[in-house]
Amino acid sequence: MVKYLDTPGGFVTKAAASLTLDAGCEFGGGVDCGSQYFLGFMAYHRAWFLQDRLALTVGGGAITNPGRYLVLLPPINGTTAASGTPYFTANPGDRYRAWDFQVAADVIPRPFITFRVEFNHRAANVPYFSGPGGVTPPGGNQGAPGSLVDGWSPDLVKTENRLTGALMVKL
Template sequence: MSFTFDPGDEQGGGVSRSGTPSEPKQYFAGWMLYNRFWFVNDRHAVTLGGGEIINPGRYLVLMPPINGATAASGTPYFTQNAGDPFHAWDWSATCDYLPSQFITMRAEFNRRGASVPYFTGPGGLTPPGGNQGPLGSTVQDWSPDLRKTESRITMALMVKF
């Protein structure tokens, strides 16, 4: 079992931990809790867990690559201004089958959400015809398909050599 709690903040330069009209909040608080259960002579395993983050100012939130955006370029479609709200959570369930010490078969379900549209929807983050103009810039008559929640099923075969 593992538990992680990670707090932090920024102060000065126009931001503060507590937030005022002239210095918006800029802090981070996150936690994760996971537990792995083993069965049948350690050939089967289930891992359950989840976590949550709060990060006003989004200074630790990865920039979605909308129209090629990077952390350096930014994008008006997903701002990272001091005080911009961001609260996210996730949980997952993973099932592993380990027939030998060299092979792992995995199936995982993950559900995550955010207080603002953040996850890529079916319409994607790339404008029709590919990225256009400077990285992260707006594109006329187009907007990215961002959603507040996402569910994924992942299956994997891992082989060690």
């Protein structure tokens, strides 16, 4: 992380950037680092304007995780990390690659109040995100968490777009 600009009297009052790199692997129990690894990065840039009253953040990242050992399971039919689900497996060799992009604009009328609007786009090589049909069976979760439901399957899609508005208050 680096703050490379700090000019309180200028139009652009501050600017900073960050880069995060992640790498790891799993071995033992029949798997090795060649097949069960995690590589990822995130990069963000933020600029503040007009005496820190406005701010803009852009950034994103990507991951690859063969075996999906660090991928959170979608909450299909109440799935938990312990229960697993046949609808989204995490077996050695099950590839998962994903990336995201974010743009956020902040209006900061007072140092302790921030209004934010944020757009996120996320994508994966396999259906992962909840589509319009959702991940909960009709009538609610059924049976043991994550179990198969006869005649139903979750609506998973490869991309997701979100627009979020927020009010943040520091106390």
